[in-house]
């Protein structure tokens with residue numbers, strides 16, 4: 001590959017990634033052991049206009065079956081709690097794809113309301129950890145994220161290709 005193009009790609013990737021704003025919020029849901037819907041609210045930054053990535057980790061008890069208890073954010077379903085944990089605690093990690101994120105971003109973004117619907121199955125929620133990367137509508141002080149893995153890999157690939165061509 002043309003080395004100049006590769007260098008430009010590396011630099012561009014690094015700049016785009018480093019400028020992402022990042023935010024985390026943990027809610028101690030502490031729900032009852034129940035078969036009714038459970039919901040809670042994650043606050044998000046007031047200047048957030050678009051969510052570019054989202055990860056939520058939900059610690060739940062006694063989720064017996066897979067693909068059975070749906071999880072939604074602002075009414076948009078993002079997946080299911082992990083099943084196969086009869087009378088056990090387990091943490092489900094969900095990362096909605098870009099189409100789903102766009103649907104969430106199109107809702108009222110003043111906060112994120114999470115709901116799980118046990119549909120008659122008894123279960124319990126302990127904690128919920130939300131992490132988002134987002135775009136904002138002002139020039140406020142952004143929280144810089146660490147240089148992400150992909151930028152490091154691209155840089156290493158670039159350096160390696162230079163060394164390879166030099167010794168060739």
Ligand SMILES: [Ca+2]
Nearest residue numbers: 062064086087
């Ligand atoms: Ca059970």
Ligand SMILES: [Ca+2]
Nearest residue numbers: 062064122123
């Ligand atoms: Ca159960």
